[in-house]
Each structure stands twice: as structure tokens, then as C-alpha cells.
Amino acid sequence: MPEKLKLIIVTPERKLDEREVDFVTIPASGGEMGVLPGHVPCVVTLAEGLLRYRTGGSEEAFAVMGGFAEVLDNEVSVFAESGELAAEISEEKERQAIARAKDILAAKEKDLDIEAVQTNLRRAALRIKLAQKSNPRQHK
Numbered sequence: 001m002p003e004k005l006k007l008i009i010v011t012p013e014r015k016l017d018e019r020e021v022d023f024v025t026i027p028a029s030g031g032e033m034g035v036l037p038g039h040v041p042c043v044v045t046l047a048e049g050l051l052r053y054r055t056g057g058s059e060e061a062f063a064v065m066g067g068f069a070e071v072l073d074n075e076v077s078v079f080a081e082s083g084e085l086a087a088e089i090s091e092e093k094e095r096q097a098i099a100r101a102k103d104i105l106a107a108k109e110k111d112l113d114i115e116a117v118q119t120n121l122r123r124a125a126l127r128i129k130l131a132q133k134s135n136p137r138q139h140k
Contacts, residue, residue, distance in 0.1 A: 005037050006075040008055055009062055011083045016062060018114045021053040026069050041072045046080060048126055050133070054114040061086065065123055067120050097124040 007024055009016040024035040027049025045068050052061045067080035101121040104112065 003037060004074070005035065005039075007078070008049070008075065009078040009080065009083060011063075011067075011080050013082075016080075016083050019053075019055070021055045023054045024053040026076070026078070027051060027064060028069070033070055035076055035134075037074050039071050039074075041070075043068060043070045046078070048122060050126070050130055051078060051083075061130055061133055063089075063123075063126050079105060084127055084130060086130050086133070089127045091128055091131045094127045094131070096122040097121075098128075 004022065005024060006018070007021045008018045017082055020139060022037075022060040026033045026035065027047045028043060029045040029047045032049075033044060046064055048065050049063075050061045051064045052059055054060075063084040064078065064080040065082040067078065069078045097120060101117050101124065103118050105114070105121075
């Protein structure tokens, strides 16, 4: 049985990452799904969430915003609608986005696209979660 998985994460704009890993946790629409080397082939729909992977003793994560993932021949290919690296996230910017979204929802304007505002709110919260997970010493 192979010892590693190849993990590829792409969005319509760019390739976020490609590396060999020991284990991947995918935020599938039916719940989190763990993938080890030798996993059966499958395709799953992604939910918004943190895609985590482990190499050796370290664990890393990406925020993915929907899409799908394919597991085939010890390769996990993630095709995300959008995705974020922890290093690209500004917590302050995301906190401001949350505050704006809450203000918009509170205003209850007539032609408000509630679903779009709620999506922005969820995604900003997910980005903050990723930033905090990646830099836990800054959040004690």
C-alpha cells in the first residue's frame, strides 16, 4: 500500500497547492471525509469549510468554498469554487466584512439579496477560523 497521497488544490483562478501528504480531511457536503493512501476512488461535492492535511507531525489547512474533490489512484484533486491560503487572510479585513454584512442585514433593505450577504458572512467567518487555526499563538 502506498505511503503518501498527492494533494492538488485548484480554483478557477489558480493552483493553490500541490504536495505529497499522509492524510487529507475534506469538507464534503455530507460531512467531513478522511482520505488515507489506498482510499477507494470517489468524487464528492465540497461544502464551505476547512480542508486539512497532515504531513509528518504538522497539520495545515485551506479554506475551500464549494466545488468538488476526486480521489483516484492515491491522488486527491480538489476543484474549489474559491479557496484561501492562511497567509493571504487579514483577520481585520474579515472582521470588517462581518460587521458590514451584519449592518446590511440589520438595515433590511427592500431589494436585499439576503442569500449573498449570508454567504459573505459565512465565508468571512471561515477565513477567520483558518487564520486562527494557522496562528494559534496569536489567539490565546
